[in-house]
Amino acid sequence: xxxxSSTLLYIAFVLYxxxxxxxxxxxxxxxxxxxxxxxxxxxxxxxxxxxxxQVGYFITRWIAAGHAPVSNLFEFTTFFGMMLVGAFIxxxxxxxxxxxxxxxxxxxxxxxxxxSMFPREITPLIPALQSDWLHIxxxxxxxxxxxxxxxxxxxxxxxxxxxxxxxxxxxxxxxxFVLFCLITTLGFxxxxxxxxxxxxxxxxxxxxxxxxxxxxxxQMPALVGPHQWTLEKQSADRLxxxxxxxxxxxxxxxNTVIWSLFGGAVLYLLLRLLLRKRVAAALxxxxxxxxxxxxxxxxxxxxxxxxxxxxxxxxxFAMIWAQIAWTRFWGWDPKEVWALIxxxxxxxxxxxxxxxxxxxxxxxxxxxxGFAIIMFNLVAVNLVIAxxxxxxxx
Amino acid sequence: xxxVKCECGHVNPYGTVLCESCGKPxxxxxxxxxxxxxxxSARRSQxxxxxxxxxxxxxxxxxxxxxxxxxxxxxxxxxxxxFPQKMYLPPNVTPAEYYEDQYGWAGKLYYELGFDNLYGxxxxxxxxxxxxxxxxxxxxxxxxxLYRALKKQGVTRHESFLRRxxxxxxxxxxxxxxxxxxxQRLAKRRYHxxxxxxxxxxxxxRFSRWGPYVNHIGLIIFLIGAMLRFVPGMYVxxxxxxxxxxxxxxxxxxxxxxxxxxxxxxETYEKGKDNPAFNEAIDRVGSGMVAKTYQTTAVLYKxxxxxxxxxxxxxxxxxxxxxxxxxxxxxxxxALYQVDFKLNELNKMSFELIDKQTxxxxxxxxxxxxxxxxxxDLGKGYRVELLSYxxxxxxxxxxxPATKSRVPNNPAxxxxxxxxxxxxxxxxxxxxxxxxxxxGDNKYKMAFAGVETRNVSALTVRRDFTLWILGVGGAIFMIxxxxxxxxxxxxxxxxxxNGEVLLAAHTNKNWFGLKxxxxxxxxxxxLMMPIDQxxxxxxxxxxxxxxxxTK
Numbered sequence: 001x002x003x004x005s006s007t008l009l010y011i012a013f014v015l016y017x018x019x020x021x022x023x024x025x026x027x028x029x030x031x032x033x034x035x036x037x038x039x040x041x042x043x044x045x046x047x048x049x050x051x052x053x054q055v056g057y058f059i060t061r062w063i064a065a066g067h068a069p070v071s072n073l074f075e076f077t078t079f080f081g082m083m084l085v086g087a088f089i090x091x092x093x094x095x096x097x098x099x100x101x102x103x104x105x106x107x108x109x110x111x112x113x114x115x116s117m118f119p120r121e122i123t124p125l126i127p128a129l130q131s132d133w134l135h136i137x138x139x140x141x142x143x144x145x146x147x148x149x150x151x152x153x154x155x156x157x158x159x160x161x162x163x164x165x166x167x168x169x170x171x172x173x174x175x176x177f178v179l180f181c182l183i184t185t186l187g188f189x190x191x192x193x194x195x196x197x198x199x200x201x202x203x204x205x206x207x208x209x210x211x212x213x214x215x216x217x218x219q220m221p222a223l224v225g226p227h228q229w230t231l232e233k234q235s236a237d238r239l240x241x242x243x244x245x246x247x248x249x250x251x252x253x254x255n256t257v258i259w260s261l262f263g264g265a266v267l268y269l270l271l272r273l274l275l276r277k278r279v280a281a282a283l284x285x286x287x288x289x290x291x292x293x294x295x296x297x298x299x300x301x302x303x304x305x306x307x308x309x310x311x312x313x314x315x316x317f318a319m320i321w322a323q324i325a326w327t328r329f330w331g332w333d334p335k336e337v338w339a340l341i342x343x344x345x346x347x348x349x350x351x352x353x354x355x356x357x358x359x360x361x362x363x364x365x366x367x368x369x370g371f372a373i374i375m376f377n378l379v380a381v382n383l384v385i386a387x388x389x390x391x392x393x394x
Numbered sequence: 395x396x397x398v399k400c401e402c403g404h405v406n407p408y409g410t411v412l413c414e415s416c417g418k419p420x421x422x423x424x425x426x427x428x429x430x431x432x433x434x435s436a437r438r439s440q441x442x443x444x445x446x447x448x449x450x451x452x453x454x455x456x457x458x459x460x461x462x463x464x465x466x467x468x469x470x471x472x473x474x475x476x477f478p479q480k481m482y483l484p485p486n487v488t489p490a491e492y493y494e495d496q497y498g499w500a501g502k503l504y505y506e507l508g509f510d511n512l513y514g515x516x517x518x519x520x521x522x523x524x525x526x527x528x529x530x531x532x533x534x535x536x537x538x539x540l541y542r543a544l545k546k547q548g549v550t551r552h553e554s555f556l557r558r559x560x561x562x563x564x565x566x567x568x569x570x571x572x573x574x575x576x577x578q579r580l581a582k583r584r585y586h587x588x589x590x591x592x593x594x595x596x597x598x599x600r601f602s603r604w605g606p607y608v609n610h611i612g613l614i615i616f617l618i619g620a621m622l623r624f625v626p627g628m629y630v631x632x633x634x635x636x637x638x639x640x641x642x643x644x645x646x647x648x649x650x651x652x653x654x655x656x657x658x659x660x661e662t663y664e665k666g667k668d669n670p671a672f673n674e675a676i677d678r679v680g681s682g683m684v685a686k687t688y689q690t691t692a693v694l695y696k697x698x699x700x701x702x703x704x705x706x707x708x709x710x711x712x713x714x715x716x717x718x719x720x721x722x723x724x725x726x727x728x729a730l731y732q733v734d735f736k737l738n739e740l741n742k743m744s745f746e747l748i749d750k751q752t753x754x755x756x757x758x759x760x761x762x763x764x765x766x767x768x769x770x771d772l773g774k775g776y777r778v779e780l781l782s783y784x785x786x787x788x789x790x791x792x793x794x795p796a797t798k799s800r801v802p803n804n805p806a807x808x809x810x811x812x813x814x815x816x817x818x819x820x821x822x823x824x825x826x827x828x829x830x831x832x833x834g835d836n837k838y839k840m841a842f843a844g845v846e847t848r849n850v851s852a853l854t855v856r857r858d859f860t861l862w863i864l865g866v867g868g869a870i871f872m873i874x875x876x877x878x879x880x881x882x883x884x885x886x887x888x889x890x891x892n893g894e895v896l897l898a899a900h901t902n903k904n905w906f907g908l909k910x911x912x913x914x915x916x917x918x919x920x921l922m923m924p925i926d927q928x929x930x931x932x933x934x935x936x937x938x939x940x941x942x943x944t945k
Contacts, residue, residue, distance in 0.1 A: 002671055064671045095906070121674035124663045126685050127719035127732075209496065248496060293929060297906050304879045304903065311875060316868050325720045327631075327731040327854045329864070332513045333482075334475040344468040351461050354431070381475075 002122060005060035008053050009078065013112055015050030016085065016105050019043050023101035027286050040098040047105065048089060054082045065122045068135040072123050073382055076138065077115030080378070083139075083146030084108040087302070091150055095298055099290055103153040110182060113189045117196075133321035140313025141339075145374050147306030148346065154299035155367030161290050162361055165281035175280045178368055180268055183279075187263025188256070195220045202238035204229045209247040216252055220259050226251040253383060296360050299367050300353060307346050314339040338377040345370055402552065407539075409441030410434065415548035417555030427927055428558045430900055433547070435539035455535035460528045467521045474512035477504050481511075526617045529610045537607045544600060549590035551887050551898075559887075559898035560905070561912065561924035567895050572919040573888075579915045580886065594888040603902065605878020612871030619863035629858040634730075637739065637764070638848040641695070641709075646855050647728060652695040652709055658735055658849040661687040688732050690717045690851040694725060717853065727857045734852030740802045742846040745824070747776060747811060750839045756813070758843055763802035775814040778840070782808040787825055795823070811838045884908050886915070897924055 022043030058079070061069040069075040088104040091097075125134075156178065163171045202218045206226035216226055218238075225241025229251075245251040268279070275282040318339065319329035330336060349366050352358040358366075398406045404415035412419055412434030419428065428434065439455040442448045453459055477497055480489050489510055493501035508515055556562060570592075577594070580587050585596035622628050630646035634653065641654040663684045665676050676684065695709035715723040723730040744760040757772030761780070769779045786798040787806035795806060806825035813820075816837060823830040824840050882903045889896040897916070901908040905926070913923055 066669055066671075119675075119678065121678065122671045123675040124668060124672040124684055124686065127688050130718075131720040133720075248498075294906060297904070301904065308872065308875045308879055312872060316872065319864075319868070323861070324722065327722075327729075327733065327856055329861070331481075332474065332479055337471050337475050341468050341471050344464050344471070348461050348464045348468070351457050351464070354457055 001060050001064040005057050005064060006120075008057035008060060009112075012050045012054035012057060012082075013109065015046050015053060016109050016112075019047040019050060020102060020105040020109070022046060023098045023105065024286075026098040027102070027289075040096075040101075043098060043101055044089070044092055047085065047101065051082070051085050051089060054078075054085070058082065061122065067125055067129075068139070069122070070138040070142070071125055071129055071134065072119070074115050074118040074120050076142065077118070077378065078112055079139070080142045080146055081108045081111035081115065083143045084111060084149055087143070087147045087150050087306075088153075091298060091302065094301075095294065097290075097294065097298065099157060099287060100150075100153055100298065102286070103157055104150060107149070107153060107182070110185045110189075114185055117189060117192045128325050131321060131325060133317065133324065137313060137317040137321050140309060140317055142313070144306050144308075144310025144313045145342075145378075147302055147309055148374065149371055150302035151299040151306070151367040152371035154295050154302060155364035155371075157287055157290055158292060158295045158299065158361065158364040159368070160280050160283050161287040161292060161295070162364075163280065165278060165284055172278060172280065174365075176278055179279045179283075180264065183268050183271070184260055184264030187265070187267050188260035190267070191220065191259045191263040192256075202235040203232040204235075205232060206230075206251075207247065218252055218255060220255060222251075222255055223258050224251050224255050292360070296363060299363060300359075303346055303349060303367070303370075307350065310346070311343060315343060334381050335377065338373070338381050342370070342373050342377060345373055402548070402550075404546070404548070407436045407542075409436030409438075411436075412543075412555065413552070414543050414546040416550060416552040417547075418552035419554065419558075426558060426931065427560060428555065430559075432536055432540050433543035435543040437535050437539050439535045451531060451535070454524075454528045454531040457532065460525070460532055463521065463525050463528055467518075467525065470512065470518055470521065473509060477501060477509070479510060479512065522617065526614060529614055533607045533610045537604070540603065544603065547595075549588045549595040550593045551595075551889060553889070553891060553896065556887055556889055556896045556898040559900055560928045561899040561909065561926060563897045563922040563924040565895045565897070565920065565922040566893055567890075567920065570890070572895075572921060575919055576888065576915060576921075583911060583915070585884075585886070592890050594886075596886040596888075597884070599881045599883045602877055602881035603883045605874050605876070605881075607874070608877060609871045609874025612867050612869070612874055614867070615870060616864055616867030619860045619867055622860045622863065628860050630728075630855060632855040633733070634853045634855055635736075635850055636690075636853065637741070637850045643707075644728070644730070644855055646857065649701050649707070650697055651712075651725075651728065652697065652707065653730070653853075654693040654695065655851055656691040656693060656714075658851040659687060659689045659691075660685070660735060660737060660849070661689075688719050688735060690732055690853065691715075692717055692723060692730070692853075694723065722856075727859070729856045731854045731856065732851065733854045736850040736852075738847040739850050740805060740845055741848045743805060744843040744845075745840040746843045747772060747778060747813075748839055748841045750837060756838075760846075761807070763805050775812075777812040779810040779812070779819070780807060781810050781821070784825075807840075809840050811836075811840065813838055882907070884911070886912065895921060897921055899924060 020043075022039050025039040026037060026043070058069060061075075065071075070079050084104065085108050088100060088108070091100065159171075159175050159178075163175050165172060196219065200219055200221065202222055204216050204218065204222070204226055206214055206216060207228040208214050209227075214226075215232075221239040222229075222241040223239075224243045224245050227245060227247035229241060229244060231238060231240065241251075245254065271279055271282075318336065322331065322336075323329040349363075349370060352366070353363065396408055398408060398410055398420055400406060400413035400416060400418055400420065402413060402416040402418065404413055406414050406420065410420055411423075412428065414433075414435070417428075417434075419434075423429075437455075439452045443452055477493065477500075483489060483492055489505060493505040493510065495501075497504065504510065512518055557564075573592075573594070577587055577589075580594075580596040583598070585598045587594060587596045632645040634642060634645055636642050636653060636655040638655050638657055641652055643649055644651040644653050662682045663672060663676055663686050665673055665681045668676075668686075692715055693711060694713045694715065696712050698708045698710045701707070713723070713725055717723045717730055717732050719732050722732070740763050742760050742762055744758055746758040747756045748754060749756070756774075756776045759770040759772065759778060761767075761770075763785060766780055766783050769777065771777050782795075784795055784797040784806040785800055785802040785804075787795060787804050788798055790796040795808075804826060806823065809822050809824060810819040811822065820836045820838055821832050822836055822838075822840055823832075824842075826842075829839065882901050884899070884901045886899045887897070897912075899908055899912050909924075909926070916923065
């Protein structure tokens with residue numbers, strides 16, 4: 001069953017990839033043709049089949065584990081990717097815009113690829129997670145975040161279309177930065193998979209901040225080493241760290257970040273060399289036929305639909321469960337606080353939409369920032385600011 | 395204050411921008427399109443700005459101020475997650491030292507700025523309170539005039555009102571047969587259609603306009619509920635450490651309830667015993683390393699009769715329950731949660747009185763470490779007195795034996811052994827793995843014979859009278875937010891003037907949906923599809939100002 005489940009996820013991944021290309025194929029068509037053409041129809045059918053396949057992954061894994069597969073970082077992030085595709089499918093049927101697929105599906109692909117870099121085995125539930133609220137809270141929260149993320153895709157399309165690429169400015173810089181971040185995620189996936197395939201391992205002994213000796217295993221060559229490191233015998237031939245970190249910094253995670261940035265930078269530079277212009281400038285012709293007002297409206301609509309779902313899942317259900325499991329509905333745990341921050345941010349977004357001058361481009365930038373906050377909560381709060389919620393990712 | 399009479403005859407309150415009834419602009423505005431926010435009603439904040447109360451009102455009624463308050467709260471909340479808050483520090487550390495120790499100068503600064511208790515700081519609470527005030531004033535400033543304006547709106551609208559709507563078209567029509575079709579289609583799409591002198595107002599989803607105010611009410615109730623926690627007696631939060639076999643008064647219940655811990659169980663996931671799907675995960679961390687169950691089998695008792703000091707309480711069994719994480723014991727507004735435990739605490743220790751040389755045993759005794767007896771008679775003239783007992787023994791600064799706590803972590807005893815041949819008794823100091831004799835010439839000895847251990851469970855006792863208020867607030871918020879977000883308020887006006895049909899439409903959000911709907915309603919009637927004048931306006935403003943993409 002677990003095997004079948006992995007296969008289904010793999011199929012879904014491949015189908016999303018193919019779907020992206022079909023949606024990409026719609027771009028070449030003239031503007032005056034009807035929006036739904038054959039390419040888009042094939043694209044959405046493939047996407048739906050992929051989505052169903054991933055639902056299959058979800059159900060079979062649930063059966064195998066005996067609990068909903070949303071209990072560790074891999075499972076949660078994968079589920080988030082699935083919800084993203086689901087949200088896209090819904091929005092597609094409302095607005096029939098295939099260009100949204102060209103941007104949403106790759107983000108979903110990145111999210112799922114990122115997820116699979118973490119331990120993928122089925123984990124048993126610790127007592128705190130043994131509750132039906134696990135399924136209810138986590139799935140609703142992920143669905144809310146995914147719908148909100150659609151506004152990011154719409155915002156990105158808006159910005160690529162509207163930012164003037166003929167001269168460099170703050171806007172071109174930050175838009176490139178956003179694309180660079182996406183490419184860096186790809187860099188992380190590429191570097192992790194490469195060293196994973198090569199079975200790279202280097203074992204260190206180091207001294208933590210309480211002056212106790214600890215062991216750590218790096219899966220990537222150590223550019224930065226832990227505090228007072230020594231290589232273990234079996235790893236003697238491995239790369240010796242170039243820089244040593246103080247005890248309060250998690251050197252292994254920093255090392256991974258450096259490698260990802262390095263991978264991302266290499267990919268980005270290669271792209272720039274090939275394209276001979278900004279990545280956003282290269283993407284601009286693909287979105288030249290986009291209706292800006294409609295894109296803006298999709299972004300706003302996604303927030304309008306996603307905000308109540310997010311509130312319900314990430315705050316209300318979260319509080320109910322926290323009251324049952326941790327005896328208090330709110331405890332200012334970092335993850336809770338970042339859910340509140342996300343909520344406050346989108347609340348501010350919705351209020352700003354009431355005033356003139358905040359539609360269009362400004363709104364698109366806000367959607368990008370909102371997604372950055374969601375990703376921060378998903379990635380950094382789990383891996384950097386450890387709290388009650390942090391999944392034991394490494 | 396004087397009122398404003400419109401040419402249609404309707405009398406509007408002072409400060410009204412668009413006539414409540416016919417929509418005619420009461421003041422001259424330069425912009426081609428009307429500002430339809432709040433229906434152009436007379437909002438207090440836009441009308442008065444003289445007294446100090448006006449100024450405060452106007453400050454808090456501004457959405458801009460509200461957004462700033464939200465953004466400042468957001469940033470402050472984020473700062474609070476940089477380092478752990480005081481409540482998450484390990485026990486027995488001094489925050490002043492801990493922050494500097496762990497995080498260097500940044501930690502020190504963090505502590506000195508008071509960010510270690512950011513969410514409980516006066517200024518953070520003040521921020522939340524300001525948001526609350528802003529919610530109340532913002533809502534009142536808008537909801538009252540908006541309600542008036544929507545209630546008084548007329549079917550017959552002034553021509554200038556219609557022409558200056560975002561969606562508008564004018565069509566010359568020969569006959570009026572199209573009207574029936576349009577009315578039917580409107581009704582089919584659940585529009586509420588009103589007619590007056592051949593003019594039509596079709597409206598639906600007006601209730602969605604109240605969504606924001608409903609959700610604000612929910613938030614205010616929630617904030618009030620949260621504030622009630624400062625009122626003493628609204629909630630109880632105590633911890634009860636209870637050993638297996640013990641019966642203890644439940645703290646925070648005023649001596650009303652008692653709990654007996656029958657048994658505490660701690661289980662882990664083991665390879666072979668649990669779902670084989672977990673094997674890989676168990677292998678990675680090791681069998682027996684992942685917790686599976688924390689469970690206290692408890693019996694709840696209620697005191698019967700009055701509390702008499704010094705007298706054993708009379709208890710009546712109320713309920714037996716297996717308390718687990720995620721499954722608290724609930725009774726009479728109280729809830730008992732499984733939160734912590736300690737395995738294998740020493741409970742009883744037994745010793746044998748022996749002759750040091752021959753190792754002959756003269757009897758044995760078992761000491762209850764939580765409630766030791768002063769003397770143990772072993773019969774036949776053998777007797778042991780317990781002179782001193784140190785449950786958590788250590789040597790203090792002066793080198794004297796002392797105890798750190800009352801918990802028997804490391805028990806030590808001073809025995810006096812009376813035997814027929816040593817009637818004056820011999821003194822011996824006995825601790826784990828050591829025996830000290832004051833004179834070093836004892837004949838007898840207390841030999842360690844074994845221990846008995848038991849588990850201790852920690853339960854949190856809660857009673858919270860604010861929960862239902864928070865629940866009500868949350869529910870109202872959700873209703874309001876869904877009401878406002880998932881429905882929209884659409885209106886379509888038709889007016890016949892000199893053989894021309896004026897068609898205008900307005901929605902508070904989702905113009906894309908409204909356009910589709912209007913298109914479907916007028917299809918085949920000969921009416922012209924309204925033009926989106928906002929888009930036209932924008933195109934004109936851009937007027938070929940070439941930016942790479944739009945060319």
